Amino acid sequence: MAATCKLNVAVCSSVSGEVPACGRTTTISSAALIRNSFSNSALFGKSSLSLASTSSATPVISRRAVTVCKVNKGDQLPNATLKDQDGKPVSLSKFKGKPLVLYFYPADETPGCTKQACAFRDSYDKFTKAGAIVVGVSADNPESHRAFRQKYRLPFTLLSDDGNKLRKDWGVPGDLFGTLPGRQTYVFDKKGVCQLIFNNQFQPEKHIGETLNVLSSL
Structure with missing residues (x-):
């Protein structure tokens, strides 16, 4: 039986404009998202991924990752x-x-x-x-x-x-x-x-x- 997933993402950036404050939450549902989210979690701010199936034989997988917006408006230019x-x-x-x-x-x-x-x-x-x-x-x-x-x-x-x-x-x-x-x-x-x-x-x-x-x- 096909599994479904739900990804709750706290986004720290926007692809279409000025970056909003960290913590804005959006929900994305896609079974195909699981592979990408595991290998590319640095895209997101704070995320929680859960995989569930109606089949009792399917395990529940959870993953949490944290990426901090390290340079924000009002911050000093970091040296490098x-x-x-x-x-x-x-x-x-x-x-x-x-x-x-x-x-x-x-x-x-x-x-x-x-x-x-x-x-x-x-x-x-x-x-x-x-x-x-x-x-x-x-x-x-x-x-x-x-x-x-x-x-x-x-x-x-x-x-x-x-x-x-x-x-x-x-x-x-x-x-x-x-x-x-x-x-x-x-x-x-x-x-x-x-x-x-x-x-x-x-x-x-x-x-x-x-x-x-x-x-x-x-």
């Missing part, structure tokens, strides 16, 4: 050091003193990420006038970043997040049940205080308008 497209170490602390737009994206040369990078490029004068620095972050190595940057004439720094360590440290959620790295943008003011967290995987160009709106109010 990553390699840029030239393989040189860059400390995030060096960006304090100017507004910082730091965006996490899935991968170089993918359609959405290329569209997003080129949109930042095309609006780069607006970011410059706002006194802001733009930095892109993905798990690609410096060589990939250098080729991507040169091909599309990107005027901003790309940092290599080896093993997605920074992404994990900041609690950046994945999309499609964790199968796809999340597309999330942070805006920090010149004092290093986070003023915006915006998450939208499937409308990459929307990140530019949202960040410029926040920068205009700083």
